[in-house]
Amino acid sequence: MKKTTSDIIKELQEEGYKNIFVWRDTKGTYYDWHKHPYNEVRVMLSGEMIIKTSQKEFHLKEGDRLNVPAGEIHEAYVLNDCEYVCGSKF
Secondary structure, eight states, rough: OOHHHHHHHHHHHHTOOOEEEEEEEEEOOOOEEEOOOEEEEEEEEEEEEEEEEESSSEEETOEEEEETTOOOOOOEEEEEEEEEEEEEEE
C-alpha cells in the first residue's frame, strides 16, 4: 500500500527529524553544490530529481528516499516537476 504524505511525516518524526515540510520544484530547477550542518532527508512524492554527492549520483522518483549526512557536499537537478518531503536531524 502506498504511504500517504502524513504517514511519511509521522515516520520521519519518529526517526527524530525536525523542520519537516513538503517542497515543490519545477523542471529545470538546479541547486548548486552545497552542504548542511545537519542530516537531511528527501522522500519523493512525485516527479524526478537527480542528486549528486561527492561519491555517487542518485536518480530519485516517486517513493524514493535519500538521506544526506551532515557535511556531505551535494547538488540537485530537477528532471520533472516534483514534490517531496524534507526533514532535518541535528
